Amino acid sequence: MPFSGGSRSGRSDRDMLMVARNGNLGRTAQRLRRRTRDPMAAFDALPAPLRRWLAHAALPWSPASCRRLWQNARAAGASTQQALELLDRAQARALQRESTE
Numbered sequence: 001m002p003f004s005g006g007s008r009s010g011r012s013d014r015d016m017l018m019v020a021r022n023g024n025l026g027r028t029a030q031r032l033r034r035r036t037r038d039p040m041a042a043f044d045a046l047p048a049p050l051r052r053w054l055a056h057a058a059l060p061w062s063p064a065s066c067r068r069l070w071q072n073a074r075a076a077g078a079s080t081q082q083a084l085e086l087l088d089r090a091q092a093r094a095l096q097r098e099s100t101e
Contacts (some may be wrong), residue, residue: 039063046070049080053087059094 042049042063050070054061069090073083 028055042067049084049086053084057091059091061091 039062043054046063046067047056047070050066054063054066066087069087070083073086078086
């Protein structure tokens, strides 16, 4: 039987995508944004320590924002560990903002 493109529940494919995407982010105050680039390619281009940090992050960080923080810290002379600690502090601030909203 060929794929009809619809679903048995009466929901359109777009509705199903929205449900899956929203459920994937969990409950967060972060705004949803349209992606302009391939997120997996951007993730794969990150340095290994940054990829590990991002894979275990508590918030849905974008690879671009993490790379920006990483590069700024490294350009200022921070070690890998110091750059990761900077990301931890940035995440703690973001989590604190969410808990007060």
